Amino acid sequence: MRAELTARLNRIAETAGRYSVPGSTLIDVGSDHGLLSVYCLRNDMFERAVLTDINQGPADRSLAAIRENLLEDRAEVMVTDGLSGVPVGDNDVIVIAGMGGNNIRDIIGRFMEDHPEFPSGVRFILQPQKSVPELREWLSDKGFEIKDEDAVYEAGFYYCVLVVEYIGTVTGLSDEEIYYGPRMLEKLDRYPDYRDFLERVFEMRARGDTRLKKVLEERS
Ligand SMILES: C[S@@+](CC[C@H](N)C(=O)[O-])C[C@H]1O[C@@H](n2cnc3c(N)ncnc32)[C@H](O)[C@@H]1O
Structure with a gap:
């Protein structure tokens, strides 16, 4: 299967790819159809990907997409809530896209509780469907820096894409x-x-x- 991406997913993939360094894994939270990871792996933007979804059906779809593209040796699909149990290493790139800002906040918040020592160089690529200002404020209050932001148009709507890094200092917005x-x-x-x-x-x-x-x- 040749993975074609919509404008929104294409921008997310491009953005994630910009932060890939040798050895960094793409972690695609809420992977659903798995198209983002398939595209990034097929185009060698990342060596490896971990795809997670809280629901079995989307995880099955992700696995089917990985298998169809013969990428099983470079990808792992997990059924889990957010990043629970996901091995996150230094310089990994974590994409959380296509879900509400409050859900994204909760996923990152739980990850912080589980990881008092934040892995270094981790970039979050976030594409919230709603509650974007609320998410920005929460991130800033928790010591994250918004490194870059973009807006992408698709089907009558603009979607924000945020690049975020934990710096451990509250800069305030x-x-x-x-x-x-x-x-x-x-x-x-x-x-x-x-x-x-x-x-x-x-x-x-x-x-x-x-x-x-x-x-x-x-x-x-
Ligand atoms: C609308 S889809 C977005 C799929 C893809 N990320 C995209 O941007 O096209 C949202 C996916 O996130 C999953 N999801 C929602 N909450 C989640 C959570 N807490 N942890 C993991 N996956 C979650 C849903 O099951 C669904 O498959």
Whole structure:
């Protein structure tokens, strides 16, 4: 099977590949169809992948995709909640994509509880479907740094892709950075379509969110 990726998954794969160094494993949490890992392995972006899913059905789909592509010797599929029991090594790249920001927060939070010594050089590539500002704020409060951010358009919607690293220091984000993203704010003018999309979404959300309303007033 030749793995073709949608724009969203393609951007996630490209981003993950940028942080791959010799020996780093791709850890694909919530792998579902397994397409991301198949693509990254077939294109030799990673030597190895671990695919995890909390549900047996998606894990079976992941395993079928791995087998169809003759990648069994380079990949392992686990049925587990988030990163529980997953061997995470230095410089591994962990993708958590296509799920809500609160679910992503809980997965990373449990990983931190289980690993008081955080492995070094680990990059998280996060693509939350919702609750993006809440996730940014939580990450910042827990000592993570948002190294890069991107937005990718697919089927009428923009998806955020965040590159995050644990630095163990709380740097803090302004309210504007929480909503727009600290790295995205630096380049928002280069993405006018995304900026317009975001501002339409924010206009609606600000009706019930006084913090966001204040951010929008200060920007206007
Ligand atoms: C919408 S799919 C996204 C699949 C793929 N990551 C993508 O971005 O296209 C979400 C997948 O995450 C899995 N999932 C949800 N919560 C999870 C958790 N706590 N641990 C592992 N997998 C989880 C679901 O079973 C489902 O297969």
